Amino acid sequence: MEIKVRQLTTCEVAADGGAISLGFEDVTGNPAAVSVSLNQVGALIMTLPGLLEAALKTRYGDQSLRYAYPLASWVLEQSTDTTQRIITLETEDGFKVRFSIPEAEQCLLGEALTQPMPETTVLPN
Numbered sequence: 280m281e282i283k284v285r286q287l288t289t290c291e292v293a294a295d296g297g298a299i300s301l302g303f304e305d306v307t308g309n310p311a312a313v314s315v316s317l318n319q320v321g322a323l324i325m326t327l328p329g330l331l332e333a334a335l336k337t338r339y340g341d342q343s344l345r346y347a348y349p350l351a352s353w354v355l356e357q358s359t360d361t362t363q364r365i366i367t368l369e370t371e372d373g374f375k376v377r378f379s380i381p382e383a384e385q386c387l388l389g390e391a392l393t394q395p396m397p398e399t400t401v402l403p404n
Contacts, residue, residue, distance in 0.1 A: 282311060348374060 282305050289302030299320055302312040315323055324376075327344070335344045350373040359366050362382045369375040380388065
């Protein structure tokens, strides 16, 4: 079944924490919702940024396009695994994402951030 969404209306966590629910209005104005189990939420979240970039590239015919979120703040903290740190990146509107960074990558990231970068340089890891 395909449902075309006009707008997202609600985002909720199930009472037991086992799922999330995304409420929306379809193109005819009818309310609907989709419930995604906690086990599948991570897969959904990991898939969406790639789909967003693919849609931009397809729509505008420009393979160099990237969807970038403006960084407003960041926090670095020690993980319970002492070989890892956790970095949290956050936008002004509250979107945040966390990454665990292995010790070797911490050094490489720190060095990369302190070096001047020509405008056209991309530093893949």
